[in-house]
Amino acid sequence: MDIPALLTSAGMNIGISVGMFSLYSILRKQPLNVRVYFGQRIAQGRTRNENLCFERFVPSASWILKSWEATEEDIFACGGIDAVVFLRIVVFSIRIFAIATILCTFLVLPLNYFGQGMQQGEDSTAMDLLTIGNVREGSRWLWAHCLTLYVISACACTLLYFEYKNIARMRMEQVHRFPTRxxxxxxxxxxxxxxxxxxxxxxxxxxxxxxxxxxxxxxxxxxxxxxxxxxxxxxxxxxxxxxxxxxxxxxxxxxxxxxxxxxxxxxxxxxxxxxxxxxxxxxxxxxxxxxxxxxxxxxxxxxxxxxxxxxxxxxxxxxxxxxxxxxxxxxxxxxxxYNLLWIRKISVFIASIVFSVLFLLPTTFVQGLTKIQHLQNAFPFLRQVSDRSYINLITGYLPSLVLTVFLTVVPPLMMLFSTLEGAVSRSTRKRSACVKVLIFMFWNVYFSNILSGSWIERMGKLTVTSPKDLATLLAELIPRQASFFMTYVMTSGWSGLSFELLQPVGLIGNWLFKCVLMKEEDFVRPVTFSYHTEVTRVLLFGLLGFTFCILAPLILPFLLVYFCFAFLVYRNQIMNVYFVKYQTDGSYWPLAHNATIFSLILTQVVAGILFGMKKSSSASTSTIPLIICTALFNVFCKNRFLPLFKNRAAQVAIEMDRDDERSGKLQEIVEELPSAYNQFELCGDQTQPQEEEEEEEEKTKKGSDESLKDLEIVNADSLSGEQEQAPASPTSAPPHLEPEPKIVSIK
Structure with missing residues (x-):
């Protein structure tokens, strides 16, 4: 992919994102869309009537300011600890890639450009001149790449440690916040x-x-x-x-x-x-x-x-x-x-592998679009296409769009697989789906695109006979795929955030339901946050950032823009749109930690092999201690913090029991236990295993049953403001997180 194709993709995605953001700032102010964009606020009863005003039809950025000003306590009151942990993952990504962008843009990128390692007449593009492939063999400049890798790895491990420590503390505090669970x-x-x-x-x-x-x-x-x-x-x-x-x-x-x-x-x-x-x-x-x-x-x-x-x-x-x-x-x-669960898990494992293999077909098709020029000899009719004026659109924007569309079927399918495995809780099912989607993304979006794209470039002459050959091949081929992943970040990241903000499915469905079918009941109800989709996207972009930081650093500014906008968009959605029904108590962080460690070690291994290929044995050898230290850091974190995410402390349980017994609360809690798990009340709406049905159940407790037909105008900016009604204190349970126990008897 050349620079004109990259610029075409950037122009398309910037235009879509700006248009969607502007449209959202208008639609959120319309009373017809209040349930689409303020389901969380309505669940807490925070609405008010306003008169017609001109500002309703003018784009504004006030929602960005409200998202920025919200505190972590506000996020917890609206979304619980899982929402806080997810945003901490985004904040970690902003911090580490801000450091990487500064280092690599002003130190590594100029060295790559002036490396003069690519001779005239080689099969290379202008984008390849900005990668490490342009550095001459045996060049002393490779020490700058090695030093940068050390700094980024040290900063990443330091940030990971403090985040792990803080989130583990938050998880322990969660026990004291909800003592009567x-x-x-x-x-x-x-x-x-x-x-x-x-x-x-x-x-x-x-x-x-x-x-x-x-x-x-x-x-x-x-x-x-x-x-x-x-x-x-x-x-x-x-x-x-x-x-x-x-x-x-x-x-x-x-x-x-x-x-x-x-x-x-x-x-x-x-x-x-x-x-x-x-x-x-x-x-x-x-x-x-x-x-x-x-x-x-x-x-x-x-x-x-x-x-x-x-x-x-x-x-x-x-x-x-x-x-x-x-x-x-x-x-x-x-x-x-219970004795059939192992059969289900094996069946799901086999089905996941089959699906991953079948997904190589669309991946290869996508890479074929980006490399039409390499297919002209095998398919002569493609020469007519490559001579057209719209070739930049085909090779630049279209491949990432096609891949993004194909990937929309992955999260629902992995959720189905997690259901078939026999998860006994919804939070466990969603976290299991998150793991499956993450593995699928790492393999089919990252490795498969690199290997299939290189296979097309070499017209089927790509052979791998050992893990060492695979590692050497990745070190050689990863920099050449940087331009494709830049367009993927813009399409799946930038444009994906604009669609997340706009909520097109709920918006169109609500409009058809109210205006075309003239229904009085509500089409849109509060929905839960799709952690299995959004967490995996953030971690996949983290993998791209780490592996390309010194190999092709031009991708870092695109990633940093995504993470900054993701921070604002997701805060807005958590406070206004998504309804909290259940929690995993921060269980997504160990997954994020492991994915980050994997990305760091993969980056260090690939960099070490590439330094060796560039005949810089000293720089290559210097990466070995870095790999060992990163692995030891991971072992330390697993021994220090991971048990807190898997088990509950007996000391804390005994102390809480003693406190409740002294205060007389223990007997009250015990008496209410049999009525808490009422299967008839709790499973009445679980008629489908799909996440869409799960998101639509349970009418909200405050204001959700009141009709909005008397609401003339809702001032959306005031809805998102924190000065009208402060969220519930983070030290107390949000009202929708702790359901009231009810008893149903047969009469």
Whole structure:
């Protein structure tokens, strides 16, 4: 790709971004779009009426100022700890790539340009003159590249350490912010052994009453999805039968332990002379039981001990773990037999590999668009295309656009794969999808594009026989793909942010729903943040920044612009658009840390090999200590901080139990536990495993049920202002994060 094609792509993306940003600043002020752009604000009841004014139709940048002025406490009050962690990832990227941009632009880039390593007549473009490939073999200038790599690596590790430390502290503070979470006292049990004599419900009660008599309170059995609602319908039909049967018949209460709430309640059986056999609701319950249950304990420490203990000599039976939060439970997967999970995981792993291999076809097609000139000998008809005036559009903007469109199917598919694996919580499912998308992006967007593009350049003569050959090949080929990744950053990054801000799906759907179909109900409801999409995009761009920083530093300004705008756009979306239903308590940071370490080590390995290819053995050898130190730093962080993200501290749990016991709150918390995990209430809207259905459930508690038809004009700038109504204090739980427990009984 040459400079005119790069400039064409830059012009297209800048025009799209500026147009979308301007359009957003107008559309956000219109009362018809208030639910599209202020779902989070409406959820907290922060709206007000305004009169018609001319400013509604004039673009403004006030939302940028409001996003910039928001504090970390405001972000936590609106989006929780996951939103804060995500923005910390963006801030880390801004800091490290600001340092890299300054160093590489004023030190490395001039040395690359004046390196004079490419002879006249070589198959190179003007863009190649700005890469390390233009530095002569044996040049002393390569020491400047090595020194820059040391500085960037040291700064990255230092920033990673402080971020890891702060986020680990925030995660520990999260325990004290929400001391009454039901999950602290609840253990999820799977792999309950089947018995022909007693039901799962009876087996769980007998097992934990026998072995944990002093700490066990009660339990709730899990039913097959949809079974609870069917039982409620059966109970209603039974009530109608009881009100119409002759006076001879009667309805006797049958006192048993109810599987819905873990307490004792009344079920019914109809008895009469006409009945050949009694029909008992408990029989229906037993038929629909799953081999999973939620067990409640008297203290946090008791639940912690049980969740980390093997309960049986057979590790596939009575498998325990701490339960997710009530709104975080993915009830559908609780009914998956535990002994079948390994088959599901293997199947998903194979399906992911097959999909990655199949995705090489669109990747190769994309690289073919960028290198039409190299395909002219094999396909003569392409010579007519390459002579056209629009060739810069085809080789510059179109490839990155096509790749971005193809990649839109990846996050939903990986979410489906994570669902099939059997994740028991929504947060775990989304984080698993994030890992899958990240691996896919690293391989299919980064490595596949580099290898397929080079294969096209060499017309199929690309051969790799060992890992050493692959590393040498990457060191040689990565700088030549810098121009393509620049256009990808602009298309997927710059334009992607403008579409994220505009919310075109919700905007068009809401307009059709309200204006064309003339519906009174709302089309748009508060949606959750797509961490599995946005976190992976930020980390992928981080990989591009690290690997190209000394090889082709011209990409760094494009990345820095993206990260700066991402900081403002995502803050605006978190405070105004996205609704928080569940949290992972900052579990995305270890993933970001590992991805950054991988990017750093890959950069150092490629740089060391490239220095060796340039016959600078001293510079190449100097990268070995850097690789070792980076790996040791990663081991230190894993030993120091990672356990805090995987386990809960027993010391903290015991101290909190003692404090609650002294204050008398512990008994109140324990009494409310059985009603917190109400399967009928919590899984009523989970009819689809797809993320879109997940995002549309649960009406908001404050103002979400009030009609907006009386709202004449909403001043969007005042909606986004912090002076109208301050967010909830970060030391207290946002109202939508801690649901009120309800009890549903069969009558």
């Amino acid at each position: 039901p999950s602290n006292f609840t253990v999820l049990v799977r792999g309950i052994p089947w018995s022909s004599v007693e039901s799962y419900n009876e087996s769980v009660g007998k097992f934990f009453s026998n072995y944990y008599a002093s700490s066990y309170i009660s339990h709730q059995i899990v039913y097959r999805f949809g079974a609870v609602q069917q039982l409620m319908e059966d109970a209603e039909k039974m009530y109608k039968v009881m009100t119409t049967v002759p006076g001879k018949q009667c309805c006797e209460p049958n006192v048993n332990r109810c599987g819905l709430c873990g307490a004792r309640s009344n079920s019914f059986k109809i008895v009469g002379p006409e009945s050949g056999a009694t029909r008992n609701v408990d029989d229906q319950l037993r038929e629909k039981e799953c081999e999973a249950a939620l067990v409640f304990f008297r203290s946090r420490y008791d639940a912690l001990v049980v969740s980390h203990t093997i309960q049986s000599a057979d590790p596939m039976l009575w498998v325990t773990q701490l339960a997710p939060e009530p709104r975080d439970v993915f009830w559908q997967n609780l009914c998956v037999p």
